[in-house]
Amino acid sequence: MTFSIGKNNLxxxxxxxxxxxxxxxxxxxxxxxxxxxxxxxxxxxxxxSITIEALKDVITFQNMIFNPCDNPSTWxxxxxxxxxxxxxxxxxxxxxxxxxxxxxISSCNNFECIHVIFDYPLVFSQQTSPDIFPPISFGYKIKPxxxxxxxxxxxxxxxxxxxxxxxxxxxxxxxIPPTVPExxxxxxxxxxxxx
Numbered sequence: 498m499t500f501s502i503g504k505n506n507l508x509x510x511x512x513x514x515x516x517x518x519x520x521x522x523x524x525x526x527x528x529x530x531x532x533x534x535x536x537x538x539x540x541x542x543x544x545x546s547i548t549i550e551a552l553k554d555v556i557t558f559q560n561m562i563f564n565p566c567d568n569p570s571t572w573x574x575x576x577x578x579x580x581x582x583x584x585x586x587x588x589x590x591x592x593x594x595x596x597x598x599x600x601x602i603s604s605c606n607n608f609e610c611i612h613v614i615f616d617y618p619l620v621f622s623q624q625t626s627p628d629i630f631p632p633i634s635f636g637y638k639i640k641p642x643x644x645x646x647x648x649x650x651x652x653x654x655x656x657x658x659x660x661x662x663x664x665x666x667x668x669x670x671x672x673i674p675p676t677v678p679e680x681x682x683x684x685x686x687x688x689x690x691x692x
Contacts, residue, residue, distance in 0.1 A: 539689040540575035541582060548678040549603060553649055553663040559678070562597060562685050564661040565589070565619055575686070584619065584687075592690040593617045597664060602639075603681040610638035613646055613664065617687065622660065625652050643668030 548559040570583040599611040629650040
């Protein structure tokens, strides 16, 4: 975005653009430091299939939505299109919005259009407990009445700093082999916040 500053106005865009009368907004001069943001936050996405379970699976991780410590990773940088990106780097620590979107009806037709959103501070913890249960918001088209989703950020002790994030559905039956568990395809998207 281009901008120019006049005595009492700010012009956004090229040419005449949109003129904002600064003195009418706040009655005094404004000092603008830095560069205007491009308006496109940094985003990472991945797609996968997970099992629908009431409890976290720390053996096969079939209901894990992601682990920021995975390396190599399957994240795609949405802004650049770069694939196989890893978040396991101190430069990626910070605050994120995480969205989980169900991309197809579940394998047993019990779940459709599940949408989950929560705040996710990415910090590489060196502790093995306690686990974190962030508050979430969610929406859905179809789900069993007893199956409200929850998120668990697990601090495993092997390997240290492993932090699998699970999407759980308490109230769903725990699958016992040889029963085939219900699955759903999802897209996970992390959007970096600028603070």
